[in-house]
Amino acid sequence: MNMQCEQFEQLLEQQDEGALPKPALAHLETCEACRALSADFSAIHDMALELGNEEVAPPERVWISLRNQLEAERLILDPQAAPRNASHASSGWWSVFQRPAVAGAFLGLVLAAASTVGYMSNFAQTSVHSQLAIQQETSAVPAADSIFKEEVLTVGSDSIPGLQRQDTAVTASIRRNLQIVDNFIAICEKSVREQPDNQMAREYLYGAYQQKAELLATAMNRSMPGGLQ
């Protein structure tokens, strides 16, 4: 790089935008390298401007978590929302889930546990989704709790005969994952009992129920003759 090129680069750094002075333009006429540099900077700048107009939707958990925090800080003063505030100040174990990243990470862990078995039952997903949607719109947690307890949660890995007979690493993995989900359900249920109006607590409880249903569906599929391995 000769002196002129260095000067040109310094000028480019200081000038940033707008027309280059005449000496710089004259240098560009004769220097291919600086011409390329200048053109590349323009290309990068133009492309970056396009990036600036792009928008990216954050995951829904950010809003859920934010709303929870707004309620905890009593920034939301809705008559319906106000009573919630007193009940869940961000203390204790639940405050861990006030951060979307932490909550997401935990649910990610639960999801990863489910995915280790390598199969998600479409049937189970669809039916559980439908149940959950209906329950979210129409009922409080106790109702959902009783339905799941009767129909799903009382079932454990030991209740599936085919699974008991199998002694594979996958079966062991299913049992471990069921244990993880059961523990999480217990924590969520405790929280919902303590804070019945806590929307986020209910969200996590539903998510945990769903994971359990999916794991059980997978386990049952495996226990059937010709089921997925």
Add this chain to the structure above:
Amino acid sequence: MDASRTGTVTRTRRTETSEMTEAEAIRLAQQGDAGAFERIYRLHSRRVYALCLRMVGNTAEAEDLTQDAFLQLFRKIGTFRGESAFSTWLHRLAVNVVLMKLRKKTLPETSLEESTDPEDESSGPRREIGAPDLLLSGSIDRVHLERAIEQLPPGYRQVFVLHDVQGFEHNEIAGLMECSIGNSKSQLHKARMRLRELLQETLRSLARQERQAAKSSGS
């Protein structure tokens, strides 16, 4: 969290508030209205999240920062008097949140002053004599550029995102980052130089892959 389920939860409320104008939402949010908070969030969260994502290059951190930015916004919304555009106010606030976080986190390893020392030959990318220049214009796309931005050192990335992506002026960046205008210019220049190198490497790699593909299809 399952997005389809959370979508169900918020759908009803969203339709109620979607008709609200921004000015109405601000006024109601100042009175603590939940629907107004959500309306403001829905209007601006995509932009704020995109900014956070580009500044930190990490989704988990970007989510936390987005939450922090809106939390601060809603804490201060009572003080908004409409002298400036609300989006500008929010945007600046979001930038401040990100920068504060980054400053706390990365100060020891990426001091702005340190990396712009003119005596430090290794502080920035240099042009090599006789190095062949690949012209980027028309060859790079947004995906390549985004990947290259993610690879920038944090100090370079912050100035580049603020200036070239978000459109802040050097004097504004200097104020936000508590550095001199000269520093801001110098960081931007080095960021562009580094990006150029990264993008040229990408182009070379793509060209190599094409040659290999042509070779293997020929044989």
